[in-house]
Amino acid sequence: MSKQKFTYDSIQDVNSVKRYLKSLIRSIDEGKITLTSEDDSIDLKIRNLLHFSIEARKKGRKNRLTLEMRWTDKKEFPIEDDSKPVKISS
Amino acid sequence: MAIESKVSENIHFLLMEVMGQVATTESYLRTFDQTHCLQVLGREGYIENLKVTVENDCFSLILTQPDRGQQEVNWARAVHTISTNLKRIASFSVNIVRQVEYLFNRTLWLTFDAHSMFAIIENCLEQVIPALDDKDIGLALSICHCEYEIDRLYLENFTRIMEELRKGDSIESYVTILFIFRYLERIGDSLLNIGEAILFAILGEKIRIRHFEALQQTLAKSNMDIPLDHLSLRSYWGTRSGCNISRVANEPAGVPAGTVREAIFKAGSLNKIEREKENLTTWQRLVPGLAPKVLTFYQEDENTGALLVEFFPGNNLQEIVLGDNIQMARNALKRLHHLLGSKIWPLTKKVGAMETSYMAQVLARLDSILQVHSYLRRQQTLGDLEVDSTSTLVEKCLRIERLFPAPFSVFIHGDFNANNIIYNEQLDSIHFIDVNRSAPADYVQDVSVYLISNFRLPVFESPIREQINLLIRDFYGFARGFAREQNDVTFDVRLTLALARSFYTSTRFQLNTDFVKEMVLRANFLLEKVITFDEEQQNWQEFSFPEEVLYL
Numbered sequence: 001m002s003k004q005k006f007t008y009d010s011i012q013d014v015n016s017v018k019r020y021l022k023s024l025i026r027s028i029d030e031g032k033i034t035l036t037s038e039d040d041s042i043d044l045k046i047r048n049l050l051h052f053s054i055e056a057r058k059k060g061r062k063n064r065l066t067l068e069m070r071w072t073d074k075k076e077f078p079i080e081d082d083s084k085p086v087k088i089s090s
Numbered sequence: 091m092a093i094e095s096k097v098s099e100n101i102h103f104l105l106m107e108v109m110g111q112v113a114t115t116e117s118y119l120r121t122f123d124q125t126h127c128l129q130v131l132g133r134e135g136y137i138e139n140l141k142v143t144v145e146n147d148c149f150s151l152i153l154t155q156p157d158r159g160q161q162e163v164n165w166a167r168a169v170h171t172i173s174t175n176l177k178r179i180a181s182f183s184v185n186i187v188r189q190v191e192y193l194f195n196r197t198l199w200l201t202f203d204a205h206s207m208f209a210i211i212e213n214c215l216e217q218v219i220p221a222l223d224d225k226d227i228g229l230a231l232s233i234c235h236c237e238y239e240i241d242r243l244y245l246e247n248f249t250r251i252m253e254e255l256r257k258g259d260s261i262e263s264y265v266t267i268l269f270i271f272r273y274l275e276r277i278g279d280s281l282l283n284i285g286e287a288i289l290f291a292i293l294g295e296k297i298r299i300r301h302f303e304a305l306q307q308t309l310a311k312s313n314m315d316i317p318l319d320h321l322s323l324r325s326y327w328g329t330r331s332g333c334n335i336s337r338v339a340n341e342p343a344g345v346p347a348g349t350v351r352e353a354i355f356k357a358g359s360l361n362k363i364e365r366e367k368e369n370l371t372t373w374q375r376l377v378p379g380l381a382p383k384v385l386t387f388y389q390e391d392e393n394t395g396a397l398l399v400e401f402f403p404g405n406n407l408q409e410i411v412l413g414d415n416i417q418m419a420r421n422a423l424k425r426l427h428h429l430l431g432s433k434i435w436p437l438t439k440k441v442g443a444m445e446t447s448y449m450a451q452v453l454a455r456l457d458s459i460l461q462v463h464s465y466l467r468r469q470q471t472l473g474d475l476e477v478d479s480t481s482t483l484v485e486k487c488l489r490i491e492r493l494f495p496a497p498f499s500v501f502i503h504g505d506f507n508a509n510n511i512i513y514n515e516q517l518d519s520i521h522f523i524d525v526n527r528s529a530p531a532d533y534v535q536d537v538s539v540y541l542i543s544n545f546r547l548p549v550f551e552s553p554i555r556e557q558i559n560l561l562i563r564d565f566y567g568f569a570r571g572f573a574r575e576q577n578d579v580t581f582d583v584r585l586t587l588a589l590a591r592s593f594y595t596s597t598r599f600q601l602n603t604d605f606v607k608e609m610v611l612r613a614n615f616l617l618e619k620v621i622t623f624d625e626e627q628q629n630w631q632e633f634s635f636p637e638e639v640l641y642l
Contacts, residue, residue, distance in 0.1 A: 008470055008472060008477065009607070009611065010477075010611055010614060010615065010618075011611040011612055011614070011615040011639075012615065012618075013615075013619070013636065016618070016622070019475070020472065020475060023472060023473045023474055023475040024472070024473060026473060026474060027473035027474070033472075033473055034471065034473065035470070035471065035472055035473075036470060036471045037468050037469070037470045038468045038469055038470075038479075
């Protein structure tokens, strides 16, 4: 099974973070998020049904908010063709 | 038997074996008597065993008795180096003996003078034990000097062989002869290592022979006439300047404090040493007593030079920041602010646009940063947002930087790390050292280098990190205050670019990956902020430096 991974890590001020989140929402609206890093690219097709979780943590002065969306791609069912070849014999 | 005497005895044995090995090698090359050859090959294993025994004993001498004095530890380290190099000399002898079977024309070999080289080597080996046992600097130096002599003889033979080879006869034999001389020349290198190891055992410092000679010359030229047997030497190995820096003093044991005469000895590339000398003179003229006085300058050859300069007692600001004397840290900082803001900067200020090159400096170093870390960002897209790679960020800011030359220049230190600033608590005075990069430039460069040299100290726990944060805040506040007084309206954007540069380039000296990543992310953030501001075409006078990046 092929595995693709994309990571982006940065320090931002709140305004830029909002810009990034808005861009993500626009992609969700379009039903697809494309993430690229030089030659690598990942396309994530959004399904209508997905796991969505929010986790918040506070430890001393450190804060963390994790948003997670998780889903499985629709399985492409092979179309079964029951028709049997017609055999013509004379 | 005490371990010292065992080591001492074994190094004697090893030396005698190696001397035997060298002598037998020479006999074989003269007589071609096979028994000599077999003797040399047969002794190799025993020599290896002896060397390992000495090595084991040296390490257990260092490790098993923690209360052992520094001198004994140095002695053991030196003996270990000597044994390694003696073993190497024995191996070179074996290599030489093995060459003989390829010496098709033996009469030809006999026309070469190998004896002179062997004589020097044997004479040199005889001096090793007396030099070590009697701590005789003169003998140690004479061992080191053998290498020059051996190199000279090697060159003579090499030149002759090259001439003969051009004629095209007996090529195989000449190449073999060249190999033999080459091994003899490498024996010379090992002898030099042995001589330097003995110097280390005596002085307690590693010093290269060339630097030691430069030191002798500079001391002789200065009025600090310290006899060699009263010389104390402490080198600073933690610096990254590429120069050899040592503190020299005449402090034999028992001399009361106050009578000690000390100086700093620096040896290195002539270019750097000369620049340092010039800048020391300039500083002396601008603010007498701030930077060390030059005691002597010595040019060794066209590439290397040495300086003997005044030694400042005290602590550097890095030691003070990391120490637990917060009052001393505050006093030092107060003195530093006063010195920069009320003396050096106003005194040396020259009005007129001064171009800066913060981004150009990052671009020039990107490759060497990448060699250590791969945290620099690649070009990315997240949905419809484009994210610039680090090099694109830097290139975009290179263009923006041109819009904001500094409104004036001052004479800056040029490498304003906290450990290049000395504070003398008793005199409440600040001193600058390592000034080879001083020049008229944007004061923001010194500000950013100083701030980051504090930030990047790898201490993450409170209360020390809080103390670092406080001192950073005070210095930043001082610098911003100075900028306002001077009506320097582009201070914020220049500081942002200069800090990004300091964050990026600091990563070369850090291997703590999380911390490096943190610094790269902060640098990226700073440049992105400048770029976004530029794209939105806002008024640059309203750009404000995001102060939070200075604190952990």
